[in-house]
Amino acid sequence: xxxxxxxxxxxxxxxxxxxxxxxxxxxxxxxxxxxxxxxxxxxxxxxxxxxxxxxxxxxxxxxxxxxxxxxxxxxxxxxxxxxxxxxxxxxxxxxxxxxxxxxxxxxxxxxxxxx
Amino acid sequence: xxxxxxxxxxxxxxxxxxxxxxxxxxxxxxxxxxxxxxxxxxxxxxxxxxxxxxxxxxxxxxxxxxxxxxxxxxxxxxxxxxxxxxxxxxxxxxxxxxxxxxxxxxxxxxxx
Numbered sequence: 001x002x003x004x005x006x007x008x009x010x011x012x013x014x015x016x017x018x019x020x021x022x023x024x025x026x027x028x029x030x031x032x033x034x035x036x037x038x039x040x041x042x043x044x045x046x047x048x049x050x051x052x053x054x055x056x057x058x059x060x061x062x063x064x065x066x067x068x069x070x071x072x073x074x075x076x077x078x079x080x081x082x083x084x085x086x087x088x089x090x091x092x093x094x095x096x097x098x099x100x101x102x103x104x105x106x107x108x109x110x111x112x113x114x115x
Numbered sequence: 116x117x118x119x120x121x122x123x124x125x126x127x128x129x130x131x132x133x134x135x136x137x138x139x140x141x142x143x144x145x146x147x148x149x150x151x152x153x154x155x156x157x158x159x160x161x162x163x164x165x166x167x168x169x170x171x172x173x174x175x176x177x178x179x180x181x182x183x184x185x186x187x188x189x190x191x192x193x194x195x196x197x198x199x200x201x202x203x204x205x206x207x208x209x210x211x212x213x214x215x216x217x218x219x220x221x222x223x224x225x226x227x
Contacts, residue, residue: 006158031214041220042204042217042218042219043217043220045214048213048214050213058214090158092158094215103147103149103161103206103208103215104161104215106159106160108157109156109158
């Protein structure tokens with residue numbers, strides 16, 4: 001079955017370390033997205049990519065970086081510059097970039113805890 | 116700009132009660148409208164959608180009707196179950212948006 005795989009589900013890191021969250025999809029979707037969710041909060045867009053080798057900053061890109069070298073993969077790096085990185089991170093993909101009613105498919109999320 | 120406004124939660128109901136979660140939107144053109152559900156510790160799942168005015172989306176006993184005249188897409192269910200306890204997100208998309216616009220989410224708590 002097609003879907004989005006985020007790994008790992010739980011991740012612990014020491015303060016000051018960079019960490020990379022994996023997101024892979026086999027849906028042949030062009031567009032991919034990263035969101036951050038804090039307890040009891042909504043979704044905040046970090047980065048998105050409409051096509052391979054291109055990506056745009058979302059609302060809270062500071063302290064994060066991404067790459068899109070393959071259509072299937074959109075890894076997110078949380079750098080030491082991110083002041084409060086502990087959160088639940090969600091990856092999503094879309095056939096049409098949200099243009100025409102197909103919506104997004106979400107992964108199951110990675111819970112990052114920085115100690 | 117384009118935006119979605121949802122009622123604040125939590126919404127607390129007893130099992131078998133009627134559910135309404137309000138969602139209104141502001142958008143140019145003719146957006147598509149979505150409801151997503153997030154169970155504890157999981158990602159979001161598409162619950163239902165409607166792509167044009169007067170369309171009704173439905174799934175798992177949930178319904179929502181796209182009302183252009185009131186710019187609304189309220190989520191309803193006739194008889195909720197404990198297993199419906201989750202956070203519900205309203206969202207919209209449309210030509211030129213590049214990405215979905217989400218509401219802030221409404222937490223539903225259903226007690227036995």
